Amino acid sequence: MSVPRFEPGQEFAVAMDQSDPLAHFRERFCMPKISGGEECIYLCGHSLGLQPKSARDFLEQELRDWADLGVEGHFHAKNPWMPYHRLLTEQTAALVGAQPAEVVVMNSLTVNLHLMMASFYRPTAARHKIVIERGAFPSDQYAVKSQIRFYGFDPETSLIELTPREDESCLQDEDILALIEREGDSIALIMMGGVNYSTGQVFDMAEITSAGHRKGCVVAFDLAHAAGNIPLQLHDWGPDFAVWCSYKYLNGGPGCVAGCFVHERHAQSSDLPRYAGWWGHEEKVRFQMEPEFRPMAGAEGWQLSNPPILALAPLRASMDIFAEAGMDRLRAKSVALTGYMEFLLRQGSSNKFSIVTPREENRRGAQLSLRLRHHGRAFCEKLAADGIIGDWREPDTFRVAAVPLYNSFEDVYRFVQRFASAIS
Ligand SMILES: Cc1ncc(COP(=O)(O)O)c(C=O)c1O
Numbered sequence: 001m002s003v004p005r006f007e008p009g010q011e012f013a014v015a016m017d018q019s020d021p022l023a024h025f026r027e028r029f030c031m032p033k034i035s036g037g038e039e040c041i042y043l044c045g046h047s048l049g050l051q052p053k054s055a056r057d058f059l060e061q062e063l064r065d066w067a068d069l070g071v072e073g074h075f076h077a078k079n080p081w082m083p084y085h086r087l088l089t090e091q092t093a094a095l096v097g098a099q100p101a102e103v104v105v106m107n108s109l110t111v112n113l114h115l116m117m118a119s120f121y122r123p124t125a126a127r128h129k130i131v132i133e134r135g136a137f138p139s140d141q142y143a144v145k146s147q148i149r150f151y152g153f154d155p156e157t158s159l160i161e162l163t164p165r166e167d168e169s170c171l172q173d174e175d176i177l178a179l180i181e182r183e184g185d186s187i188a189l190i191m192m193g194g195v196n197y198s199t200g201q202v203f204d205m206a207e208i209t210s211a212g213h214r215k216g217c218v219v220a221f222d223l224a225h226a227a228g229n230i231p232l233q234l235h236d237w238g239p240d241f242a243v244w245c246s247y248k249y250l251n252g253g254p255g256c257v258a259g260c261f262v263h264e265r266h267a268q269s270s271d272l273p274r275y276a277g278w279w280g281h282e283e284k285v286r287f288q289m290e291p292e293f294r295p296m297a298g299a300e301g302w303q304l305s306n307p308p309i310l311a312l313a314p315l316r317a318s319m320d321i322f323a324e325a326g327m328d329r330l331r332a333k334s335v336a337l338t339g340y341m342e343f344l345l346r347q348g349s350s351n352k353f354s355i356v357t358p359r360e361e362n363r364r365g366a367q368l369s370l371r372l373r374h375h376g377r378a379f380c381e382k383l384a385a386d387g388i389i390g391d392w393r394e395p396d397t398f399r400v401a402a403v404p405l406y407n408s409f410e411d412v413y414r415f416v417q418r419f420a421s422a423i424s
Helices: 010-018 023-028 055-076 084-096 109-120 138-150 173-186 205-214 283-288 309-325 327-347 377-385 409-423
Strands: 103-105 129-133 159-162 187-193 218-222 241-244 259-262 353-355 367-372 391-393 397-401
Touching: 010 327, 010 409, 023 309, 055 309, 084 103, 084 259, 084 309, 109 138, 109 187, 109 218, 109 241, 109 259, 129 138, 129 173, 138 159, 138 187, 159 173, 173 187, 173 205, 187 205, 205 218, 309 327, 327 353, 327 367, 327 409, 377 391, 377 409
Parallel strands: 129 159, 129 187, 187 218, 218 241
Antiparallel strands: 103 259, 241 259, 353 367, 367 397, 391 397
């Protein structure tokens, strides 16, 4: 969408919504309400995306087929369950810029991260370090530290945390690349968020991957805050693996099945060590119940269990909507919404908060992280009681995201009005 110069009055928001080609998608989602029945201003898609109204039909279809067919549903359901997860493959691949064989929807995020590290973190005495950004999501920190300890190393000496410069909140791209250049020979794995959960900073995944590979490191990303938020080109950027969850921008529902990418160059590496399960076994002979594991080629070879159909069904509803809206159009609207929110927030030039998310549009997605100077969690809870749903991350950050599928410019306008008046 084309974005004129932002203006402070509400008429601007109304006009933007009127000319927004994606505005009608809002009607396809269930918007939470506060007790009086008024719709919330929901700015929390970075935490839990909203329910597509069509999710119910997708789910009910599978419940009906289960009721009517029992075990026969594996082959005779309207959408047979045996290959059901593949109904998501093409759309998932398109969303993350991958070949279909490079992606699979399975497990949950932290589980996939461990499965991938079991294969791709192979520390040696000379090359044992893992690089992560300081302040990465705790589950990622726990996961990498536990992997380091699992191999008898010590996070004190084997974990490198990328740290912002003094008095800065975000990392400088050049500092990331310089560290890789400097320490690369001892780094086994670079495993960073594609978008940092706390600051909302987008990292230059293409550059980080090239720099890491030049030094012989394995490169991976946690895309929990990136998938469905920013355009991704995983195949071309070339990381070895990536993992993400589907309950944030992807609207798959609480705890929904996660995603996993393994680059094509590893597709045939049947000798890679891995934790194996029957669903990763060569499909044609899976039911011959052989004792020896033979992995399928590609990302599917890392599957362990038969997939949870009832959890995949709502994700299909959302992925259909993504396919219809198109990531390019969503990104264009997202840039406009986030720029508009920043513009309005800076109007007040309040000394009560600062925006820690980078200003450059290629260094952020939908999320803005506001560091509050004098307010804490209670402030965020009070806003929520008034129907303004963002979230609080300790110690001082209020996170909000205007999501292009279901947020409007008026949402942004009304949020900033209420936020500004509450904070002063
Ligand atoms: C960046 C990041 N990594 C990991 C996780 C953990 O995800 P899960 O509970 O699905 O394993 C989250 C959850 O919000 C996250 O934001």
